[in-house]
Structure formats: structure tokens, C-alpha cells
Amino acid sequence: MHLRSILAIARKDLIDTVQNKAALVVLLLPIFMAVLFSFINSLISGAPTRLLIYNPAHSPVERLVSAAFSGSTITHAASAAEVETAFGPDGTHKQSAYALGLIVPPNFESDLRAGRHPQLQLFINGDNLGTSQRALLTQALIDYGRQVVNPEPPLAVLTSTINPPQPNTFSENSKAFFIMYVLVMTIMNATGIVPGLIIEEKEKKTLRMLLVSPLSFGDIIAGKLLLGLAYQVLLLTIVFLIMQGFTGNLPWLLLFLLIGACLTNALGLLLGCLFNTVSAAGAAQGIITFFFIVPALFVGPLEQLVGGQSFMTIIKAIPIYYLADGIYKALTSQAPASLMLTDMGIVGGTTLLFCLLAVWSLRRQAMVVSSI
Structure with missing residues (x-):
């Protein structure tokens, strides 16, 4: 393969896509969804x-603490007793104007640097904040202390909760669910980008012209995959910024997005090789869209409501469910690594299967074209 040839193909396809208004609207759909869901x-x-x-x-x-909430207003208390009075003892039920209270000792920073294990008092109003938000905030405070003192937990966080919430309510995890859903829809876009670029060459009878040029079949396909991946990275970045999605376990989240991009690009490549017309590929993409939309709906809060239903067995037989589940768990940081690895293994195995099928189809396609 030649890098300059691959970039030339990607540049040509980029111009064609921008000039195609219908394709451009489809590509920008995840941005509209991100704005709506936000x-x-x-x-x-x-x-x-x-x-x-x-x-x-x-x-x-x-x-x-303030940065942990997208919209927050801070009221500074005159004393620690004022915070304690505003919330009350752990487990009580009372009306409070505040969602969160925090008491920072006067010598907190100096005690932290001296390794004296200072204590922060955190007050949570369960009517406003859920159990996973409390766990994430507590971990963030401990990580803040570790930036100063590496060994062992450098500080203690004493947490009190009034109006204890029901765990894993929809309001608690709605933001993570919306972000996950838009991310899955954004990743799905590659199933329309890549096959459209390949089929376009077939319909315009330009594929044979490209093959008699110095370009190889691999250069052509690599250029189209590069453009599809570039669109995904751009759209995912925009969606993240709109929905403020940099939450949870970011390394796991990026890993799932990467393998999801590989999955949809391999699937798009397979569709582009199997079909010769845009209409036929569009029908297949419609079916594939169904297998993306439905499993993603039953991840997170809705799964907890209908988890005992028999149809969930069918939903969990669809590999895309594990991609959506992995993204959601990474956003909420509520699952051990073993469960994340299970999701990753299933998605990775499906990606490998589509890659093998795409390679087989590519070789068959190259043999057919070269014989004409």
C-alpha cells in the first residue's frame, strides 16, 4: 500500500461526500441527536x-467538586455547623435547598502534604444525587489526595446522605444513557459511509479505471476506510463536546469506541463488497440500523425495569447490545473489570468475524474485477 495513494482516494471521496447533500444530512444526524438529547x-x-x-x-x-456538575451554584457557609444543620444526620428525611454539602478542614492542604490523613465531610441529598454519583464523587476526592501523596488513601471522606435514593433510578443515569445512545448511533454511521463510497465506484464504472491506474485494490479500500474512520472521530468528538460526555472510566470508554468503530467499518466494508447498488445496500442498512437501535434502548435504566422479561434473552443475543452495555458501564463506572472484559470480548469477536468475512469478500471482488 502507498500512503499518498490512500490519501488521494480519501480526499476524492471527501469532496464527493460534501457535495452529496443527502449523504451530508445523514452524517450530521448524530449532531442533531446530541443537541436534542442534551x-x-x-x-x-x-x-x-x-x-x-x-x-x-x-x-x-x-x-x-463544582466541576463534577454541569450546572452548579456554590454558597459558602460561615461555619461547619451551618452545613451540618442544613443537611442533618445520615439517613434522615428532610427538605433541603442544597444537593450537596462539603466541609473542608482549615488545614486540609497542609495536613494532606504532611501525610496526616485529613478528613472531608460530604453531605448528599438523595433527592438530587444518586448512589453512583456519590461513589464517583468520593473516588474523585480520594484521587485528588493521591495527586499529592501517592501511597495508600491519603484522606478520608465521611459521607452522610439525607433522603436516601432508590439505587439506579432513571433520573440518576439519564445523562449516561443519552450519551451512550448517541455514541452508538454515531458509531453506526460508518455502516452507511463506507459501503456508499465503494458502491459509488461500481455504479459509476470507475472501479476498473482506478484499478488500471498505479493504485492497488488495497489502496482504494484503505482510502475509503480512512475517510469513514475520520468521519467517526470527528462526529464522536463533536458529540462528546455537546453532551459533555467525558465522564466515568475514560480509558475503557475510548477502548469501546475504538473497537466499535472497527466493528462498523468492517461491517460497512462487507456491505460495500456484497452489494452493487445503493438501493440494495440501503435496504440492508435499514435492517442493520434496527439491530443497533433496539439493543441500545434496553441498556441501563430500562434494562433494570424489564430485566426479568423473556425477550431480554433475544436482545442479549445481539452483539451490539454488548457494545452499548460496555459504553454505558464505562460512562457510569459501575461495573468490575471482569464484566467489562466480557463485553469487550463479545464485541471484539464479532469485529474479527466481520473482518474475516470482509477480507474474503475483498479477495473475491478483486479476482472478479481483474478478470474483466
């Missing part, structure tokens, strides 16, 4: 998160 999530989330913080020494840990 609006819906803002309606569900309600008013800005109100924080009551006692921080006499102005520790930077206050900024860490």
Missing part, C-alpha cells in the same frame, strides 16, 4: 445543582 436531559435534570461548602482556607478541592 435538551431533554437538561429538562430532566431540572434546576442548577446548589452546593453548600465550608472552605475557610480556599482549598482547590472546592473547584473539583
